[in-house]
Amino acid sequence: MSNSKHPSIRLTGDGSPTVQLPDSEVTYHSIHGALTEAKHVYIEQGIDSLDVPKNRAIHVLEVGFGTGLNAALAMLWARDHDRTVHYRGLEPYPLLASFWDDYPWAKWPFDVSTCMKRLHAVDVNTTETFFEKSTFRLENKGVEDDLNSEDLYDVVFYDAFAPSYQPELWNRQLFRKLRESVRPGGILVTYCAKGFVRRNLMAAGWDVLAIPGSPGKKEMLRGVNHPVSRFNVRVYGVILDAAGDRILVCNERLSDGSHAQKFPGGGVELGEGILDAWWREVQEELGCRPVMQSAELFHSAEPFVRSAFRKEEQVIALYYLFQMHSDEGNIWTEEPANSPGGELGVKVSWKCWKSLDYRTFRFLTDQTAVQKLQKFDGRISQ
């Protein structure tokens, strides 16, 4: 990426200006409203949503300083709320000095433009005081070159260019390093709500919520660095029928009262063997102990997965493959049925795995098991 050609200025939906890269549709802000987006994503859902005691300073890292709009809004927020903010911006491709010659400063509220101008007057790698107790510092480097930082931030403003333009800035490794630079309970906010970005953030350990985005954008993402302190080991069975066409799924009422489609199985208790735990769960859920061909471990969900119910737990999910003997399993039908003698609230049915939509399973780990079964066309067992 290089800014050798001059970017242009474009007015956005709320009348505030943004920057557009030469020969492209890539802009620094939402074309529906630069100021509205920055206020919503980084101030209201970012710095203003933090639970930091009033007497403690807030440390902000911005990835993609650009015009300095987010930084100016954060400095003004600190002034208006009588808070101390230590702001560090990263920008490997700063706008050239000549870019500002024709810049429409008057399109911004007066205090925003005044603050942006002051930010641009600060020399790189120099920490300058703003509004008596806050500080600002800009460094000309990319986030990927800044991952050994020992600082602990309260919030990361993740304002890189869209993944379609800079896909390398939205990967799991980078998000993991960023999480390690954020204090427990700290957050990352970004305007981007793409599914793969959300999954990469989650796989990097962030507890991610898609929340309403700024006008013109349905959603944005907010990740919280909830510390993880325990493993939650779970074991499930993918049970094929005798012909190998269908698998047995449970529809179960969960502890939070919701219903979910899942594989038979559940949590391993301390002191319990993994397959012992599986047979215990199966006995509870199916109400019987079917005779099946021996079990084979075929899948362990690989990315980091946080428990949907207990945020401090990391789920380790193992999937075993079984196959029914010919006349076993006739007690279940295609339609969900209350399992004969099984747990109240569990409905068991056969489903053709080839046509099964993995998204009908509630848990990510189950989804990856279905995808694996389909990827290998059911030929997982030797």
Ligand SMILES: C[S@@+](CC[C@H](N)C(=O)[O-])C[C@H]1O[C@@H](n2cnc3c(N)ncnc32)[C@H](O)[C@@H]1O
């Ligand atoms: C969407 S714009 C950010 C807009 C900016 N926050 C503002 O208020 O004007 C993305 C910015 O990320 C910068 N950028 C590009 N590569 C980067 C990298 N590797 N690390 C950090 N920032 C990067 C771009 O130069 C650009 O200024």
